[in-house]
Amino acid sequence: xxxxxxxxxxxxxxxxxxxxxRMADADGLDRLGMRRLGQELSxxxxxxxxxLRDKDALLDAMIDVVFIEIETPTAPSWRDGLRQxxxxxxxxxxxxxxxxxxxxxxxxxxxxxxxxxxxVLGYLRAAGFGVRACGSVFxxxxxxxxxxxxxxxxxxxxxxxxxxxxxELLGLTAQFPHFGEYLKEVIxxxxxxxxxEFHIGLEVVLDAAERLRS
Amino acid sequence: xxxxxxxxxxxxxxxxxxxxxRMADADGLDRLGMRRLGQELSxxxxxxxxxLRDKDALLDAMIDVVFIEIETPTAPSWRDGLRQxxxxxxxxxxxxxxxxxxxxxxxxxxxxxxxxxxxVLGYLRAAGFGVRACGSVFxxxxxxxxxxxxxxxxxxxxxxxxxxxxxELLGLTAQFPHFGEYLKEVIxxxxxxxxxEFHIGLEVVLDAAERLRS
DNA sequence: TAAGGCACCCTTACGGTGTAAGGGTCGAAT
DNA sequence: ATTCGACCCTTACACCGTAAGGGTGCCTTA
Numbered sequence: 001x002x003x004x005x006x007x008x009x010x011x012x013x014x015x016x017x018x019x020x021x022r023m024a025d026a027d028g029l030d031r032l033g034m035r036r037l038g039q040e041l042s043x044x045x046x047x048x049x050x051x052l053r054d055k056d057a058l059l060d061a062m063i064d065v066v067f068i069e070i071e072t073p074t075a076p077s078w079r080d081g082l083r084q085x086x087x088x089x090x091x092x093x094x095x096x097x098x099x100x101x102x103x104x105x106x107x108x109x110x111x112x113x114x115x116x117x118x119x120v121l122g123y124l125r126a127a128g129f130g131v132r133a134c135g136s137v138f139x140x141x142x143x144x145x146x147x148x149x150x151x152x153x154x155x156x157x158x159x160x161x162x163x164x165x166x167x168e169l170l171g172l173t174a175q176f177p178h179f180g181e182y183l184k185e186v187i188x189x190x191x192x193x194x195x196x197e198f199h200i201g202l203e204v205v206l207d208a209a210e211r212l213r214s
Numbered sequence: 215x216x217x218x219x220x221x222x223x224x225x226x227x228x229x230x231x232x233x234x235x236r237m238a239d240a241d242g243l244d245r246l247g248m249r250r251l252g253q254e255l256s257x258x259x260x261x262x263x264x265x266l267r268d269k270d271a272l273l274d275a276m277i278d279v280v281f282i283e284i285e286t287p288t289a290p291s292w293r294d295g296l297r298q299x300x301x302x303x304x305x306x307x308x309x310x311x312x313x314x315x316x317x318x319x320x321x322x323x324x325x326x327x328x329x330x331x332x333x334v335l336g337y338l339r340a341a342g343f344g345v346r347a348c349g350s351v352f353x354x355x356x357x358x359x360x361x362x363x364x365x366x367x368x369x370x371x372x373x374x375x376x377x378x379x380x381x382e383l384l385g386l387t388a389q390f391p392h393f394g395e396y397l398k399e400v401i402x403x404x405x406x407x408x409x410x411e412f413h414i415g416l417e418v419v420l421d422a423a424e425r426l427r428s
Numbered sequence: 429t430a431a432g433g434c435a436c437c438c439t440t441a442c443g444g445t446g447t448a449a450g451g452g453t454c455g456a457a458t
Numbered sequence: 459a460t461t462c463g464a465c466c467c468t469t470a471c472a473c474c475g476t477a478a479g480g481g482t483g484c485c486t487t488a
Binding site for chain 1: 314315317318319320321328329331332333335336339345346348349350353354356357358359360361362364365367368369370386389390391392393395396399400411414415418419421422423425426
């Protein structure tokens with residue numbers, strides 16, 4: 001039909017991936033389709049497949065970018081370093097709410113992911129953790145952070161709307177007494193932010209992690 | 215076309231949900247479609263919608279059943295109780311590999327879920343935890359368990375095949391030295407089972423929980 | 429300068445998905 | 459006897475990921 005002449009390629013892997021991330025951030029993961037992504041890039045869907053084998057490959061590339069955004073620990077004290085990384089990790093997963101969902105169905109780590117893990121391992125080794133203990137600490141802290149976000153991200157309320165929603169649930173107090181007690185005494189009495197729990201848990205975990213250095 | 219006479223309803227919510235769970239266990243979550251589910255029940259897909267508002271409602275019902283399977287803690291020592299629950303939780307999520315994936319996109323807890331949480335809260339209260347501490351401990355342990363399984367379930371290897379796969383990765387040793395060190399000294403030297411990390415981390419978490427009782 | 433190959437984007441089509449809309453048939457209640 | 463509601467069915471729509479194959483224009487090589 002129409003013949004177009006192109007001096008430079010319109011697409012690139014990087015452009016595709018960053019656009020996909022922006023779309024997923026804005027509209028959620030299930031609104032991210034190949035056609036829509038193509039449309040955003042003024043290109044037909046199938047053209048993307050010249051740069052990607054699969055949609056899975058796209059998702060893999062997307063989480064790899066997320067790992068780039070997670071700060072590597074640098075503080076002299078390993079406690080500070082791990083806390084720094086955990087906060088950064090949490091921030092990244094807040095920016096990209098789809099990431100956790102993608103993470104758990106993907107098992108092909110990208111280069112940035114491997115590099116990140118390698119650097120954290122090196123940091124822990126330098127901080128005096130044994131080889132085995134490194135793995136345990138890593139597994140422990142990562143599990144806590146990911147697990148916490150699993151709950152946090154799916155929570156229907158933020159700090160402001162929490163009391164309002166909790167009030168609604170009060171009707172269940174008869175059926176679930178301890179749940180009701182918690183609602184009344186913690187969430188409804190004074191300011192409540194579930195985010196605080198993150199730091200509470202993280203600190204005690206780090207306290208306990210000290211034991212793994214032997 | 216053909217007129218069938220039915221004395222009793224063929225379908226029920228419970229039958230649909232248990233069948234869906236069986237299918238998801240066997241074939242994975244993405245092979246669970248309404249048509250296929252209907253076929254398994256000798257019924258057209260749309261008939262299911264007489265018992266379910268949505269596919270989301272189905273997923274909600276499915277995880278609620280999973281929560282029924284998670285044992286409520288009973289041991290006299292709260293440490294034992296929490297460990298017992300964590301193990302049971304892990305077992306359930308192993309039986310139903312799709313559950314974690316569903317969990318993180320759903321925010322409408324079912325009755326069994328609420329009941330389970332209420333009972334655990336009551337258990338912790340009885341064990342001497344303050345109201346606030348209950349929430350922190352709950353958040354902490356749940357986060358750890360879920361987070362650990364997030365990683366564990368996506369791991370491409372089990373205990374036997376781990377060394378074989380790790381050997382392949384050894385090519386990366388030059389690029390990722392600490393990763394390579396870990397592979398060599400931990401995974402390839404002697405028996406390795408990532409499941410062990412679960413218990414190592416869990417004990418640390420329970421240590422941390424102890425600190426929350428003040 | 430001519431020819432070949434390759435990078436790049438396009439078109440079409442297939443088999444899947446969830447579900448909105450409406451239809452028919454039956455047993456039970458009025 | 460009639461109405462009603464529970465229950466399952468049929469059809470159709472707008473999506474989805476992607477296999478297969480096509481065409482155009484630049485770059486390389488002889």
